[in-house]
Amino acid sequence: DARVTQTPRHKVTEMGQEVTMRCQPILGHNTVFWYRQTMMQGLELLAYFRNRAPLDDSGMPKDRFSAEMPDATLATLKIQPSEPRDSAVYFCASGLSTGFTEAFFGQGTRLTVV
Amino acid sequence: EDKVVQSPLSLVVHEGDTVTLNCSYEVTNFRSLLWYKQEKKAPTFLFMLTSSGIEKKSGRLSSILDKKELFSILNITATQTGDSAIYLCAVEQPYSGAGSYQLTFGKGTKLSVIP
Numbered sequence: 001d002a003r004v005t006q007t008p009r010h011k012v013t014e015m016g017q018e019v020t021m022r023c024q025p026i027l028g029h030n031t032v033f034w035y036r037q038t039m040m041q042g043l044e045l046l047a048y049f050r051n052r053a054p055l056d057d058s059g060m061p062k063d064r065f066s067a068e069m070p071d072a073t074l075a076t077l078k079i080q081p082s083e084p085r086d087s088a089v090y091f092c093a094s095g096l097s098t099g100f101t102e103a104f105f106g107q108g109t110r111l112t113v114v
Numbered sequence: 115e116d117k118v119v120q121s122p123l124s125l126v127v128h129e130g131d132t133v134t135l136n137c138s139y140e141v142t143n144f145r146s147l148l149w150y151k152q153e154k155k156a157p158t159f160l161f162m163l164t165s166s167g168i169e170k171k172s173g174r175l176s177s178i179l180d181k182k183e184l185f186s187i188l189n190i191t192a193t194q195t196g197d198s199a200i201y202l203c204a205v206e207q208p209y210s211g212a213g214s215y216q217l218t219f220g221k222g223t224k225l226s227v228i229p
Binding site: 004031033035041042043044045048050055056091097103104105106107108 | 155156157158159202204209214215216217218219220221222
């Protein structure tokens with residue numbers, strides 16, 4: 001059963017600490033998305049990769065967020081330093097560049113920054 | 115600025131009721147509109163709509179798109195407690211001519227079905 005795997009599922013950290021979230025896309029998928037979900041803003045696109053190259057990361061605060069795909073099986077989203085306002089659920093989704101019917105979401109990482 | 119607006123933001127109904135969820139959009143370069151159901155975890159895909167007036171149906175759920183008036187509705191008949199979830203509407207758009215696509219989400223409608 002193909003699925004997008006995200007780790008960790010939950011993370012509580014102190015303000016100022018570095019946080020790294022990981023995503024393993026479905027094998028064969030060539031697009032990876034990072035979304036952040038909050039009650040106030042809903043789902044917001046943070047970053048978008050195709051064939052491991054970043055297409056768009058304009059949704060991320062550049063001074064503290066970074067997203068990479070070191071290889072086709074791993075995408076990372078890093079926050080350094082973390083702030084309380086970063087508390088949210090972070091979703092990774094992978095799919096094919098032909099469109100979204102083939103996109104699948106991971107279970108999310110619930111981040112709490114205290 | 116592209117936007118997707120869902121209404122109502124939350125809804126409480128009794129089992130057996132029929133509900134209608136609304137999604138309106140203002141975007142450039144529309145490709146399709148998607149509905150997702152989000153329970154405790156990840157959003158799961160329900161429907162993809164590309165053409166006006168053609169109803170998509172899956173069991174007690176159905177959806178239709180109006181590209182002239184720029185909205186879609188999701189209907190759920192004979193609701194059950196298992197339908198309790200956040201229902202997300204998203205518009206798929208081509209991304210910067212790069213042959214890829216992105217989704218812009220609404221904030222969702224939280225549906226609670228009580229016995």
